[in-house]
Amino acid sequence: MAKSIGLKTAELEKISHLDYFNIALSVDCVIFAYDEKELKVLLIKSDLEEFSGMYSLLGDLVRLDEDLDAASYRILRERTGMEDVFLEQVHTFGSINRHPSGRVVTTAYYSLIDVKHHNLRLNNNELHWHSVKGIKKMAFDHKTILDTCLNRLREQSMEHPVVFNLLPEKFSLRELQELYEAILSVELDRRNFRKKIAIKDWLIDLNQMEEDVPHRPGKLYKLKPEFRKKTNRKKSSENNIVSV
């Protein structure tokens, strides 16, 4: 019996497969996008009888020869054709009975993509964008996973410049505000919103105007390049001290 993870190779070989190696590991991706002033998530109809008619997240088992993070990137690439996408691990769900076919522990990631991006190609007719607000039930524990990732997105969106991954490169402040309102499910005061964004100093004024809008066009902005990293996961070496 292995009391610590510090297993010698010989010990590891002796461990019963039935005891320890029947747990499968999967990743599930909560792929968010923003379209028609609503936050959307990419779902597929579940192919399990137990969940017939219900939708599930996009996931797959982790392969023996791929990193956990790589597995989630692979799902995203296979399903959407997108590379270099914002993707961040959120939580691992490991209840015994979360999967009806066996013991499957899953690590959830959330991703933010531009629904208008020219590389976006959904690989499957069964894949559809669903308004996050309208989703009640899902297959497995995927509703819990979705809610957990949505909460993470809400937390992150205030602190870090992540939501720009949901927008095209150029956008107006109105579009940005509508996006925040969709994510947070609140209405925001325009003047205070603009002040808060200005303080954060994330944006570059492009000195261009919106076109093809049926009203006075607004200025266009883009995210400063230094914030265009695709993940904001803290490196372990960074000490982010918060002052008391």
Next chain:
Amino acid sequence: MAKSIGLKTAELEKISHLDYFNIALSVDCVIFAYDEKELKVLLIKSDLEEFSGMYSLLGDLVRLDEDLDAASYRILRERTGMEDVFLEQVHTFGSINRHPSGRVVTTAYYSLIDVKHHNLRLNNNELHWHSVKGIKKMAFDHKTILDTCLNRLREQSMEHPVVFNLLPEKFSLRELQELYEAILSVELDRRNFRKKIAIKDWLIDLNQMEEDVPHRPGKLYKLKPEFRKKTNRKKSSENNIVSV
């Protein structure tokens, strides 16, 4: 080949064990305590040749019949004798080569315990408290795991009343401030610290005084019972809106 996690039972049985069921799943616990004005972590000497002389976190493989969270509670109970302890999942580490003996993906938890608690019994002479500041190298990727958990603790400690799990039931404001200073590695202004704590309204004034201190005794406080939950992990149903 399983394209989605929605595997039918028959499909799942056909999956090659070599491809998918050779990934073992473990949990590792970063058990923090506070003693002699320093933040400590409970470590054990690694029993692997590759890491001889190095220390590692406390962990074990997850059993087929136990929830992921239950596995981390089990480690904690087996190693410290403590029940009802603050424990929270932080991150899952899944690099291919993180474990020299095979593919082991590990989910890290962090725990906060009172080093003076009467139930605390270290089960093993090899278990020792180490000052977090002094730790340079560890076995496996455990230094990275430790740093990640320390960062999480730092974030949480400002927002949520978690650090009280590191203190005895009754404590003075000086002790609390010294604890925050140890966790954050900063010096804090006494007046501003007390003001901030007062605003949070976490504490009850016990109308008791410190004893056996070699100076003017300070007032004793305890945490309000409504904050004495052992985990502050958000339930997925909670919508914590942050206003822009």
Next chain:
DNA sequence: TACATAATATGTACTTACAACACATTATTA
């Protein structure tokens, strides 16, 4: 061409939190 419309753009007053900083009080101990 001018007028009504609808959205952009911006500023002020109030309140609340944050940061820097000094002095009186109370046990202890020498």
Next chain:
DNA sequence: TAATAATGTGTTGTAAGTACATATTATGTA
């Protein structure tokens, strides 16, 4: 009883958060 060492408290300036109103500009219509 005097010196020491820590507790306990308040003010002021600065920065951010919140509530709120008016002028401006392009569009579209009469």
